[in-house]
Amino acid sequence: MATSCLTHLECARCSERVDPGVLQTFCSCGGTWLARYNLEAAARSLNPETFLNRRVGFWSYPEVSPSQSDGASRGLGEGGTPLLPIRALPELELNLFAKDEGINPGGSFKARGMASAVSRAKELGASALALPSAGNAGVAAAQYGAFWNLPVHVALPVETPAPFRDAIQTHGATVYE
Template sequence: MSFLIDLECGACGEHHAADELQNLCPACGKPLLARYDLTSAGQTLTKEALELREPTLWRYREVLPVREDDYIVSLGEGGTPLVHTDRLGETLGMDALYIKDESLNPTGSFKARGLCMAVSRAAELGATALAIPSAGNAAGAMAAYAAKAGLPAYVFMPRDTPAAFIIECYAHGAHVELIDGLITDCGQIVAERKDQEGWFDVSTLKEP
C-alpha cells in the first residue's frame, strides 16, 4: 500500500490534497512534491522485504503514489543492472565505480520510470487523455504507458525531432503533432489546449 499523505509545494510550502488531478501549485504555480508517512512506510519497507519482492520499480510500493494495485500500469520498468566499470574506474582511481544501465528499461531510457508512475496515478485519479511536449525519450515512454493503460496520448514534438522518436510514438498509437518551433513552443501548446481538450499534462515537473 502507499503511504502517500499529501502534495506540498516546493516553493511556497502550501499543502494540497493528493487524491485529485492537478498539475502545479494553485497558490503560486510552482511544482508540487509528493509527501509520504515515512515512519509507517518503514515498518514494511525493510531490506528483508525488498529481497523477497520482484526486482522492479514497484517493489517500493510504500513510497510510490498509486494507492490501488489495479491501477498499476507496468511494462517491467526498474531493476536495471549496475555495471562495474573496470577500465574507467581504474583511470579515475576508483575501485567501485558502477554505471546504472537505464537503457534496459522497457522504453530504452530512465524516462520509463517517471512516466509509468505519472500514467498510473493519472489513470487512478480519472484522467481520460494525456498530453506531453517532448523531443525524445519522454514522448516514447508516455505513448507506451498510455497505450498499456488504454488512454489516448497526445504528443507535441518539434518538427526536427529525430525520426526514431516520432516513429516510436506512432507505433504506440499516440496522436503526434509536429511543431515548427522549439520544445518550449510545444509546451505552450499543451498548456493552452489541455483544459479545452480534456488532456492531463504530464510534462516534466507538471505532474506531482
C-alpha cells in the same frame, strides 16, 4: 499487502500542499508537484528482510509509490535494471558502477516516472494526457498511455529526431510540432 504512504503533493516552487487523491495539473504558480510520503510509516515495513523477500522491480515497493493499485501485475517490465561495474579507470581505485536504464521499456529511465504518473492518472480518472517532450518522455508516455488505454498528446520541438516521433506515434499518441 503494503500500501502507499503518500500523504500529499507539494509544489516545488511555492510549497503549496494539495490532496494527492485529486487529479492535478500544475500549481497555480506554475510549479510542478512533488509527491511527499510518510517516510516513518514506510520505514516500518521497508527493512533488509523486505528487500530480500520482495521481487526486484519498480512496483515492488508500494510504500513509496503514488499508485494505489497493484502495479506489479500491470507494468511493462520497468525497473530492476542492473548495476554494471565500470573498470575503465582502475587507476582511480574506485568501486564505480553504472545503472543500465536502456533495458527499460522505451530504452530510457523515463519509463519509471511515466509508469507511476500514468498509472496514478488512470486511478484518478484522467481521460487523456498531454505533455511537452524532447523525445524519451513522450515515448514513455505514449507506451504507458497505450497500456492503460489513455489517449496521449505530445508536443515536440520541430527538430526532434524522427525515431522519437515515430515511436510516439507507433504507440498511438498524437504528436504536435
